[in-house]
Amino acid sequence: MKEPPWKVGELARNTGMSVRALHHYDEIGLLRPSLRTAAGHRLYGRPDIERLQQIHSLRLMGISLEETKRLLDGAAASPRQVIDMHLARLHEQMAMQKQLVRRLKALADHLDTAKPLSLEELCKTIEEMMRVEKYFTPEQLDVMEQRRISVGEERMRTVRDDWNEIIPKVRAAMENGADPTSPEVLALARRWKVLVEEFTGGDPAIANAVKTMYNDDGPALQEKLGNVPTKEMFAYICKSIEALKS
Amino acid sequence: MKEPPWKVGELARNTGMSVRALHHYDEIGLLRPSLRTAAGHRLYGRPDIERLQQIHSLRLMGISLEETKRLLDGAAASPRQVIDMHLARLHEQMAMQKQLVRRLKALADHLDTAKPLSLEELCKTIEEMMRVEKYFTPEQLDVMEQRRISVGEERMRTVRDDWNEIIPKVRAAMENGADPTSPEVLALARRWKVLVEEFTGGDPAIANAVKTMYNDDGPALQEKLGNVPTKEMFAYICKSIEALKS
DNA sequence: TCTAAACCCTACCGTAACGTGAGGTGCAAG
DNA sequence: CTTGCACCTCACGTTACGGTAGGGTTTAGA
Numbered sequence: 001m002k003e004p005p006w007k008v009g010e011l012a013r014n015t016g017m018s019v020r021a022l023h024h025y026d027e028i029g030l031l032r033p034s035l036r037t038a039a040g041h042r043l044y045g046r047p048d049i050e051r052l053q054q055i056h057s058l059r060l061m062g063i064s065l066e067e068t069k070r071l072l073d074g075a076a077a078s079p080r081q082v083i084d085m086h087l088a089r090l091h092e093q094m095a096m097q098k099q100l101v102r103r104l105k106a107l108a109d110h111l112d113t114a115k116p117l118s119l120e121e122l123c124k125t126i127e128e129m130m131r132v133e134k135y136f137t138p139e140q141l142d143v144m145e146q147r148r149i150s151v152g153e154e155r156m157r158t159v160r161d162d163w164n165e166i167i168p169k170v171r172a173a174m175e176n177g178a179d180p181t182s183p184e185v186l187a188l189a190r191r192w193k194v195l196v197e198e199f200t201g202g203d204p205a206i207a208n209a210v211k212t213m214y215n216d217d218g219p220a221l222q223e224k225l226g227n228v229p230t231k232e233m234f235a236y237i238c239k240s241i242e243a244l245k246s
Numbered sequence: 247m248k249e250p251p252w253k254v255g256e257l258a259r260n261t262g263m264s265v266r267a268l269h270h271y272d273e274i275g276l277l278r279p280s281l282r283t284a285a286g287h288r289l290y291g292r293p294d295i296e297r298l299q300q301i302h303s304l305r306l307m308g309i310s311l312e313e314t315k316r317l318l319d320g321a322a323a324s325p326r327q328v329i330d331m332h333l334a335r336l337h338e339q340m341a342m343q344k345q346l347v348r349r350l351k352a353l354a355d356h357l358d359t360a361k362p363l364s365l366e367e368l369c370k371t372i373e374e375m376m377r378v379e380k381y382f383t384p385e386q387l388d389v390m391e392q393r394r395i396s397v398g399e400e401r402m403r404t405v406r407d408d409w410n411e412i413i414p415k416v417r418a419a420m421e422n423g424a425d426p427t428s429p430e431v432l433a434l435a436r437r438w439k440v441l442v443e444e445f446t447g448g449d450p451a452i453a454n455a456v457k458t459m460y461n462d463d464g465p466a467l468q469e470k471l472g473n474v475p476t477k478e479m480f481a482y483i484c485k486s487i488e489a490l491k492s
Numbered sequence: 493t494c495t496a497a498a499c500c501c502t503a504c505c506g507t508a509a510c511g512t513g514a515g516g517t518g519c520a521a522g
Numbered sequence: 523c524t525t526g527c528a529c530c531t532c533a534c535g536t537t538a539c540g541g542t543a544g545g546g547t548t549t550a551g552a
Contacts, residue, residue: 007499007500009498009499009500018540019499019500020539020540020541021538021540023501023539024538024539028538037547039500039501039547039548040500040501040502040546040547041499041500041547041548042500042501050366053369053373054365056373057368057372057373058369058372060349060372061346061349061350061353061372062346062350064537064538065538065539066537071365072365079357079365079368080354080357083350083353083357086350087350087351087354090343090346090347090350093343094340094344094347097336097340097343098340100307100308100336101333101337101340103307104307104329104332105333107307107329108329108330108333111325111326111329117325119317119318119325120296120300122303123299123300123303123304126303126304126306126307127299130306253528253529254528255528255529264510264511265528265529266509266510266511266512267509267510267511269510269530269531270509270510274509283529285517285518285519285529286517286518286529286530286531287518287528287529287530288529288530310508310509311508312508493552494551495550495551495552496549496550496551496552497548497550497551498547498548498549499546499548499549500546500547500548501544501547502543502544502546503543504541504542504543505540505542506539506540506541507537507539507540508537509536510535510536511534511535511536512533512534512535513533513535514531514532514534515530515531515532516529516530516531517528517530517531518527518528518529519526519527519528519529520526520528521524521525521526521527522523522525
């Protein structure tokens with residue numbers, strides 16, 4: 001290992017950076033060698049090497065070259081602020097990526113359980129997911145996914161079967177004009193309430209979002225999911241659930 | 247809302263995409279309008295609109311335009327494979343981002359607790375963190391961070407104080423040639439063991455990594471952290487801990 | 493001292509998915 | 523007939539370099 005000044009290749013070998021990167025840093029004014037030979041070859045002196053090490057450190061933290069330059073040239077906010085801003089950006093990105101992962105997993109699940117899907121059907125399913133997703137905050141979606149994981153595949157299926165059993169019964173009761181406070185309807189209301197609580201984890205905000213979703217997008221969901229409560233059914237069963245409390 | 251065919255602006259308004267994006271899709275051959283007016287204005291027909299909706303769906307999943315094109319043109323792997331690959335990429339990225347977040351948080355912590363740092367010192371600290379980090383797998387670092395969070399700030403400080411008390415004592419005992427099986431050293435070994443277990447969460451792999459770290463980078467760490475066990479001290483106290491077991 | 497290998501230079505294209513003009517044309521309403 | 527809006531085609535900018543081309547420089551060995 002020679003003494004400085006070093007030529008660009010030597011510096012590259014000794015620091016693990018690429019020659020091209022060093023050229024780039026020179027181009028953008030982040031690290032210009034303090035010397036050149038008569039022929040124009042770059043010569044990096046000891047201060048340049050120190051600066052390069054600092055650049056390297058900041059790069060390891062994911063700081064952009066632009067910010068790095070501002071920091072090293074003393075024309076930036078405090079390091080602390082740079083770090084905080086960077087953390088904020090990272091958190092934002094990670095939130096978006098988590099959202100994507102959630103969607104993709106749900107889609108993969110769908111591909112696993114349902115029959116083979118054509119591309120158009122797949123795309124329709126995606127649109128459907130988005131329609132549903134927009135009613136919930138990312139945090140709520142997170143909570144719901146955690147619940148799905150902790151509850152397990154099997155329980156999920158039985159819950160779905162329960163819904164498929166209860167919903168037609170409620171519809172029938174309503175259409176027959178049965179009194180919401182009658183014992184049969186109250187029994188349905190009790191089961192309904194349990195299922196809702198199981199799904200929402202007892203979070204009323206989630207329950208509310210679900211209701212809004214069915215109210216606003218009922219027809220579309222009906223078409224997609226097949227068996228779905230209507231606004232009127234919500235009102236009906238809510239009356240019954242109210243009656244349960246007293 | 248007119249009937250198709252639509253011009254770009256109308257299509258853009260009705261789909262929420264930007265005109266420029268539609269131009270771009272045309273440029274790269276992802277969505278070329280099936281008609282043009284004599285003057286060259288793009289006219290999108292009904293099949294184009296369907297294709298655009300599919301593009302939109304896939305974009306919502308974060309699929310690249312390139313993959314989208316391959317998928318829609320039927321020249322790609324199965325949707326399932328595309329999803330899986332995409333998930334894998336996302337996980338990789340998120341792992342890297344988590345790593346960055348960990349580093350930045352540690353750095354912010356350092357800035358909070360220690361005295362105000364110059365930029366050079368900050369960079370040295372970063373290099374130091376990297377030196378330490380390389381001894382652990384990302385999973386181990388994760389575990390350690392979780393422990394730090396669950397243990398809490400206060401306990402961390404008392405643990406550090408404990409180390410600062412014990413290490414000199416062990417050094418002194420060793421330099422005085424005290425028998426590792428003597429009662430005083432055994433008492434030290436007991437405390438040492440507890441502290442190690444607290445820090446590692448009982449994971450011997452982590453304990454091992456720590457030992458390797460001090461063995462390999464002892465001098466550098468000594469300089470940075472000030473008060474650090476040597477290889478010999480490890481050997482000495484290990485003998486004593488062995489003696490504890492019997 | 494000569495030559496060939498190794499090294500260096502500048503300059504340009506490419507990356508992903510558009511945003512943002514610039515400069516020119518098409519078209520319907522007043 | 524003109525105004526104004528929508529449309530067109532370039533073409534550059536964004537990040538942090540990688541890769542390559544074409545040509546000069548340095549250096550080690552013969």
